[in-house]
Amino acid sequence: MRLRTVAAVLTAFAAAGCYESPVPLAPPSEAVVDTRLLGRWEAVASEDRQGGDLLVLRFNERELYARFQEEEGDETEHYRAYVVALDGARFLNAQDIEAGDVDHRPFFLFRYDIGPDSVLTLRMVSGRSFDKPIENAARLRRFIRANLENERLYESPDRFRRPAGDP
Numbered sequence: 001m002r003l004r005t006v007a008a009v010l011t012a013f014a015a016a017g018c019y020e021s022p023v024p025l026a027p028p029s030e031a032v033v034d035t036r037l038l039g040r041w042e043a044v045a046s047e048d049r050q051g052g053d054l055l056v057l058r059f060n061e062r063e064l065y066a067r068f069q070e071e072e073g074d075e076t077e078h079y080r081a082y083v084v085a086l087d088g089a090r091f092l093n094a095q096d097i098e099a100g101d102v103d104h105r106p107f108f109l110f111r112y113d114i115g116p117d118s119v120l121t122l123r124m125v126s127g128r129s130f131d132k133p134i135e136n137a138a139r140l141r142r143f144i145r146a147n148l149e150n151e152r153l154y155e156s157p158d159r160f161r162r163p164a165g166d167p
Helices: 137-146
Strands: 003-006 011-013 039-043 053-058 064-069 076-086 089-096 107-114 120-124 158-161
Touching (some): 076 137
Antiparallel strands (some): 039 158, 053 064, 064 076, 089 107, 120 158
């Protein structure tokens, strides 16, 4: 699994070092809707990423479906995701919908921002900041809030932009 980029929603997709949380930051009932995420995104080439295609669709009134394919011919990854706001920062709580037991799928957490240039920046929460998984959502939120601006909390950012011709 390459979740590093569906925060890459999402972006990404699993890489060594990502934090696999046993709990989300909050339940879907507390999710906020961010329609700016909806639609197709293409990865901006970088040292860590050559390409990729991300599609984000509304699943229901609070949740999203995200599909990511790193390169043509690579395995396509499918995620259930939703947005939680913490002190002005937005996070995607994402689960690989094809991974393991439905009741024990880990959550991957991505801080994201869509800048004035319409570039989606996803930063996956890294496992290096955790000695062990935090199994209580309230404690996890406190930890994330206390470290919001600590760059060590995140993996390298992945960036996406709308394909040419898409609104």
